[in-house]
Amino acid sequence: MEFLSDFLVSPFVEHGFMRRALVACLALSIGSCTVGVFLILRRMSLMGDALAHALLPGAAIGFLLGGLSLPAMSAGGFVAGIATALLSGMVARFTALREDASFAAAYLTALALGVMIVSLKGSTVDLMHILFGSILAVDDLSLSLVASTASLTLLGMAAIYRPLVVECFNPGFLAAVGVRGALYHYAFLALAVLNMVAAFQALGTLMALGLLLLPAVAASFWARQVVTMSLVALPMAAASGFVGLLISYHAGVPSGPAIVLVASLFYVVSLLLGTHDSVRLRIAPPAHLRA
Amino acid sequence: MSAALRLVDVTVAYERHPAVHHVSVDIPEGACTAVVGPNGAGKSTLLKAMVGLVRAVQGRIEFPHRTRAKIAYLPQQSDVDRAFPISILDMVLLGRWHGIGAFGAAGPADIDGAMHAIDAVGLRGFERRPLATLSAGQFQRALFARMLLQDAEIILLDEPFNAIDARTTADLLALVKRWREDHRTVVCVLHDLDQVRAHFPHTLLMARELIAAGPTEQALTAANLLRARAMAESWDDAAAVCHPGEAA
Numbered sequence: 001m002e003f004l005s006d007f008l009v010s011p012f013v014e015h016g017f018m019r020r021a022l023v024a025c026l027a028l029s030i031g032s033c034t035v036g037v038f039l040i041l042r043r044m045s046l047m048g049d050a051l052a053h054a055l056l057p058g059a060a061i062g063f064l065l066g067g068l069s070l071p072a073m074s075a076g077g078f079v080a081g082i083a084t085a086l087l088s089g090m091v092a093r094f095t096a097l098r099e100d101a102s103f104a105a106a107y108l109t110a111l112a113l114g115v116m117i118v119s120l121k122g123s124t125v126d127l128m129h130i131l132f133g134s135i136l137a138v139d140d141l142s143l144s145l146v147a148s149t150a151s152l153t154l155l156g157m158a159a160i161y162r163p164l165v166v167e168c169f170n171p172g173f174l175a176a177v178g179v180r181g182a183l184y185h186y187a188f189l190a191l192a193v194l195n196m197v198a199a200f201q202a203l204g205t206l207m208a209l210g211l212l213l214l215p216a217v218a219a220s221f222w223a224r225q226v227v228t229m230s231l232v233a234l235p236m237a238a239a240s241g242f243v244g245l246l247i248s249y250h251a252g253v254p255s256g257p258a259i260v261l262v263a264s265l266f267y268v269v270s271l272l273l274g275t276h277d278s279v280r281l282r283i284a285p286p287a288h289l290r291a
Numbered sequence: 292m293s294a295a296l297r298l299v300d301v302t303v304a305y306e307r308h309p310a311v312h313h314v315s316v317d318i319p320e321g322a323c324t325a326v327v328g329p330n331g332a333g334k335s336t337l338l339k340a341m342v343g344l345v346r347a348v349q350g351r352i353e354f355p356h357r358t359r360a361k362i363a364y365l366p367q368q369s370d371v372d373r374a375f376p377i378s379i380l381d382m383v384l385l386g387r388w389h390g391i392g393a394f395g396a397a398g399p400a401d402i403d404g405a406m407h408a409i410d411a412v413g414l415r416g417f418e419r420r421p422l423a424t425l426s427a428g429q430f431q432r433a434l435f436a437r438m439l440l441q442d443a444e445i446i447l448l449d450e451p452f453n454a455i456d457a458r459t460t461a462d463l464l465a466l467v468k469r470w471r472e473d474h475r476t477v478v479c480v481l482h483d484l485d486q487v488r489a490h491f492p493h494t495l496l497m498a499r500e501l502i503a504a505g506p507t508e509q510a511l512t513a514a515n516l517l518r519a520r521a522m523a524e525s526w527d528d529a530a531a532v533c534h535p536g537e538a539a
Binding site: 168176179225 | 343362364366372375376377378388393394421422
């Protein structure tokens with residue numbers, strides 16, 4: 001019992017940075033699960049990933065100007081993410097290049113540029129922190145950033161929920177009743193970028209999408225409605241944050257990969273055992289009904 | 292007869308090649324009009340132009356008696372993602388968009404209306420079922436239920452009975468008849484000429500240009516149909532620029 005409390009609780013009792021990191025992860029989970037579900041429903045999982053990488057050069061320029069300062073890096077990351085989303089969308093719209101290809105091109109450029117910029121001024125340790133996250137850096141300021149992001153995301157998603165659902169499943173109907181679906185699409189992208197910016201402190205720019213996407217993917221094996229999928233994703237995201245932080249603390253590994261790996265574990269278990277389209281149901285399908 | 296919709300010299304082009312070419316016609320108010328013609332005759336494009344989904348490069352589309360037309364539109368190939376996790380009831384409720392919009396709540400009256408519409412298309416008991424579980428025919432019924440709820444004055448249907456079995460077609464045609472009795476204006480693209488003759492008193496015969504318009508029996512003469520069929524479906528890269536007033 002004592003061992004358990006030593007292992008599970010005392011890191012958070014003894015260290016302020018662990019408490020802050022935990023609260024940050026929980027807030028992140030609350031905000032991002034709906035965003036993650038919509039990323040999947042819009043078939044934008046990979047584009048979201050590319051978008052997360054695109055934060056890097058912005059964060060790197062912030063780092064160049066302000067050192068390891070969170071406001072500078074976050075602002076830079078946000079601007080870079082929005083710019084990439086808009087530019088890739090425009091390239092796809094005005095040229096023959098398809099959107100996935102233009103996103104991939106943008107993300108490779110961004111990743112190379114970002115690593116180059118950070119290497120110019122910082123050390124390999126700085127680069128590691130930006131790429132893979134560092135819970136030690138979660139201070140009160142970053143905590144309020146994450147909390148504001150979560151609140152704004154919940155309000156924002158509530159506001160654009162219905163048009164976004166229709167834009168996902170029947171964009172033609174939205175156009176026929178005279179609603180500009182693209183506006184809601186870009187509002188959603190802005191919220192997604194905001195969540196990735198909030199996540200990159202703890203998870204790093206390479207895996208900022210992990211806590212958004214993996215729980216949502218896992219939830220799709222358990223639930224079949226937007227709301228229930230989000231509700232299933234939330235505890236998985238929160239648990240990934242909690243367990244991942246403990247692993248990071250005890251094993252001395254970066255927090256980003258630890259948290260994302262736990263989320264991946266949830267994904268694998270859901271894939272194997274979920275109640276919809278899982279491996280279990282494929283291997284031993286339940287008997288069919290009469291009608 | 293007054294016109295619900297007036298097309299004045301409408302040309303719609305894709306990359307400068309006209310799909311609908313100098314069409315001027317009145318769509319009669321409160322009646323059922325069929326749009327007939329070979330593939331590539333511009334029937335779907337004409338409907339899209341009426342909804343405002345494509346712009347006419349020339350000419351204009353007027354709604355003489357309305358400032359803002361309430362139009363319901365059923366595309367030929369709907370872009371519905373049928374795997375999307377949404378219930379039939381929620382999808383049908385979207386028909387009340389003009390009432391509840393993006394932010395309003397669906398009240399008991401809206402839900403009651405949706406239930407009635409679902410009942411009217413023969414999908415009672417399917418309200419809570421996810422969209423993904425519907426067959427093609429049931430899905431078409433659900434789309435009709437959404438249009439019933441839209442309560443539109445002008446209803447545009449683009450080949451609504453493609454790949455739909457006889458019984459479902461009969462049920463849906465009964466709904467079209469009900470719209471006619473309500474004096475709503477229905478415009479429907481169809482290929483089955485027997486269906487047109489049986490259910491649609493007015494017909495537009497198109498072959499990129501308007502071949503004939505008027506009472507169905509006068510429009511669908513053997514000579515007119517032959518002229519429509521003779522339409523070249525080709526896309527002539529060397530076509531000259533069309534100057535209004537010149538004979539085509």
